[in-house]
Amino acid sequence: MTLALACRPNPICDTSVAYLKIAGIFVKDIKSSLSDCANVKSINEVGHFMGKKMITEYVKDDEVL
Numbered sequence: 001m002t003l004a005l006a007c008r009p010n011p012i013c014d015t016s017v018a019y020l021k022i023a024g025i026f027v028k029d030i031k032s033s034l035s036d037c038a039n040v041k042s043i044n045e046v047g048h049f050m051g052k053k054m055i056t057e058y059v060k061d062d063e064v065l
Contacts, residue, residue: 020047024040024057 022043024028030036040056047054 018053019055020052021055022057027056027058027064 004034015036019042022040026039026043028036030040044056
């Protein structure tokens with residue numbers, strides 16, 4: 001699987017984009033997968049650094065949130 005965030009033009013830097021969505025495939029096993037947890041944390045941190053609001057699929061409880 002490839003996550004292409006470094007493409008030009010960069011959609012994350014687009015000022016008309018207010019929200020970024022983290023796909024559920026990264027979130028669904030977050031409690032049992034350290035790599036999924038690290039990916040979600042990294043994507044979330046970059047999104048917030050860029051001033052975007054985050055939407056995430058598969059958040060089913062406060063522990064995942």
